[in-house]
Amino acid sequence: MNIKRIKNAAGRQSPNGYTGSPDDSHETRVVVGWSGRARLIATLLISLHLLAVVAEPLRFFSRSPENFAAADTAFLRRTLGPYVDAMYLSHGYFFFAPNPGPAHLVECQVTPDRELASGSNPEADKSKWKIYPDRKDQWPRLLYHRHFMLSEFYNTLFAPTELENVTESDQRIAQRITDQWREDRRIYESLQDCVKQNLISKYPEHSVALKRIQHELPNPRTIFVDRWKLTDPRLYNELLEGPVKEPSNGQSPKQMPSETKFPAAFDTPANVEQIVPQKQFDGDAKILDENKEQIKEPRVVPSEIVPSEIVPSGNRGAR
Amino acid sequence: MIGKEFSKCWNSFWFEPSAATTLAMIRIATGAMLAYIHIVWCLRLDDFLGPNAFTTGEFAQSLHRGDFAWSYLWYIDSVPLLWAHQLVAIALSILMAIGLFTRFVIPIIWFMTLMVCHRMTGLLFGLDQIVMMVTMYLMVARSGDEISMDRYLDLGKAQASPGLNANIQTSNWSTYNTIAARLMQIHLCVIYLFGGLGKMRGETWWDGSAIWLSAVSYEYQSLDLTWIGNYPVLMALAAHVTLFWETFYVCLVWPKMTRPWVLATAFGVHAGIGVFLGMITFGWMMIVANAVFIEPTTMKRWLDFLNVKATTSR
Incomplete structure (x- = not known):
């Protein structure tokens, strides 16, 4: 390295002005220059690092329901895998993309074992029940957000209790679907056990049941005309754990809605059209349609919630 | 000829x-955020770690089976040990923020x-990605050369023994600062x-309902x-501005003419996310990361204006 002392090094400015400035003419500064060999080595390292930075988003972006990723991006990701994973660079960066979706909560029903044994109504005492996330219980906001991420993660890992109607004629693909479901289910159950164990450690001699809740996103009409609050109970739908029919479009079973009930939020009364001032809701019909579509094919979880690396491969096509 | 020109530009x-002025400011904000993040993990240490x-x-380990992520925290169940780990992390984050032993502290707190992060898979979000990204590049930089206790102590030493190190009185410009800033800038563009x-793939960003x-x-x-x-109209405009600003940030942030507008939009978008969408930490860190596009000389002028002179390089 070449170290030199520069006086009045004015006017040295890089193309975008980041380095050097005419204002520094009165300064004495120590400039540490790099030799050609050092620059060459640095160039190689920088190039490799930048390839690693784009490897995961490229792979993530080039995936499709049929393919894990395009061949070139999969190769890049695989080759740089050790570095990408170890350095925590495995992110798709799909913040709130492609569409903002409904939030997911986890309701934990904590019931004394003796109550269950006696057959009394466990709904009677909800004082020990927990909901994740819960603004009242989890403060400051970052703590709340960690619990929110947990509930979204729990929902993302969901795999149904059994797989029904694998209609795929190719035996190998059918087997792969079944194997994938089995692995997804194992991971989901592991997380379930962890969350239950966490609560049982706080409430010994209790049993814990977990429920997934989807908080639907209402349309403007529901808020402004029907006067629903965002916390209206009708916006919360329990998602079922049961079997899910295999999708016909090649999607992973995990992408299918686990709740068939059409949320009341979108069951807008027929006379609403007459009540709603048209100028206020120019885009409303579209939003309503969007939300209906969302029920058929739920909006996906924003990627900032769930880093791509932890989504089991069966669900990779979902986002 | 073209090769020579390219090499010169490169x-x-x-x-x-x-200079390290901008990176030093980023170091202060990031160190403080790291301390806060670790403090929040401590609030429910039993639940998280x-x-x-x-x-x-064991579960976290099973999620990473087949990839190359690893964490020694997968194997630590002892609560006192976990407390010790977190308290050290908080202390090092504070040292990073105040710029004491910066060259040693930043790599340790990053690690x-x-x-x-590898232990808490599933409970992380954009904040963790951005904080880790910024800290990773601060490891390369000499951000402790300015606005830091390191600098303050060096100046003190130099005043006590004139001639001990004449270089201390001068500003240390370093290639490491440039590399760190460039990597951070490009990573942000990515x-x-x-x-x-x-977002371009999502229809709600096009029809404007994404904001709703x-x-x-x-x-x-x-x-x-x-x-x-x-x-x-406001909803659709906000969605479209977000869509186009984000996509074309990579092109528009480099020319001097468009940079202030792009950074101002970044400030508006992330402040909005912070204030309305409850992600004040994430919004703040994105604003901090965007500051890397502020030239060190400009940052120094602002600091001079605010009279923060004591430990800057001049």
């Missing part, structure tokens, strides 16, 4: 030494936080590019934004 872009955590070490391209859907997401909401539903 060298100028990556290897021309620069303990033997009965929401996601146990400790990395271990927490984040925005893919964020924008991802974000506004009525109660779990995110920190301030009521549903009033925006009364202004469809």
Whole structure:
């Protein structure tokens, strides 16, 4: 390295002005220059690092329901895998993309074992029940957000209790679907056990049941005309754990809605059209349609919630 | 000829030494945020890292089976040890913020936080990605050369024994600063590019309803934004500005003419996310990361204006 002392090094400015400035003419500064060999080595390292930075988003972006990723991006990701994973660079960066979706909560029903044994109504005492996330219980906001991420993660890992109607004629693909479901289910159950164990450690001699809740996103009409609050109970739908029919479009079973009930939020009364001032809701019909579509094919979880690396491969096509 | 010109530009872009002023400010904000992040993990240490955590070490390990992520925290169940780990992390984050032993402290706190990230898979979000990204590049930089205790102590030493180190009195421009800043800038461009391209795939960003859907997401909401539903044009405009700004950030942030506008939009978007969508930490860190596009000389002028002179390089 070449170290030199520069006086009045004015006017040295890089193309975008980041380095050097005419204002520094009165300064004495120590400039540490790099030799050609050092620059060459640095160039190689920088190039490799930048390839690693784009490897995961490229792979993530080039995936499709049929393919894990395009061949070139999969190769890049695989080759740089050790570095990408170890350095925590495995992110798709799909913040709130492609569409903002409904939030997911986890309701934990904590019931004394003796109550269950006696057959009394466990709904009677909800004082020990927990909901994740819960603004009242989890403060400051970052703590709340960690619990929110947990509930979204729990929902993302969901795999149904059994797989029904694998209609795929190719035996190998059918087997792969079944194997994938089995692995997804194992991971989901592991997380379930962890969350239950966490609560049982706080409430010994209790049993814990977990429920997934989807908080639907209402349309403007529901808020402004029907006067629903965002916390209206009708916006919360329990998602079922049961079997899910295999999708016909090649999607992973995990992408299918686990709740068939059409949320009341979108069951807008027929006379609403007459009540709603048209100028206020120019885009409303579209939003309503969007939300209906969302029920058929739920909006996906924003990627900032769930880093791509932890989504089991069966669900990779979902986002 | 073209090769020579390219080589000249490349060298100028990556290897021309620069001052650490901007990176020092980023270091302060990031160190403080790291301390806060680790403090929040401590608020429910048992739930997050303990033997009965929401996601146990064994579970986290099983999620990473087949990849190359690793964390020693997968194997630690002892609560006192976990407390010790977190307290050290908080102390090092504070040292990073105040700039004491910066060259040693930043790599250690980066590594400790990395271990927490690999341990806490599933409970992380954009904040963790951005903080880790910024800290990683600060490891390369000499951000402790300015606005730091290191600098303050060096100046003190130099005043006590004139001639001990004449260089201390001068500003140390370093290629490491330039490389760190460039990497951070490009990484930020990658984040925005893919964020924008991802939104391009979503129809709600095109029909303008994405802003409404974000506004009525109660779990995110920190301030009521549903009033925006009364202004469809405003909603659609906000969605489209976000869409195009994010996608074209990679091109528009470099020319001097468009940079202030792009950075001002970044400030507006992330402040909005912070204030209305309850992600004040994430919004703040994105603003901090965007500051890397502020030239060190400009940052120094601002600091001079604010009379923060004591430990800057002049």
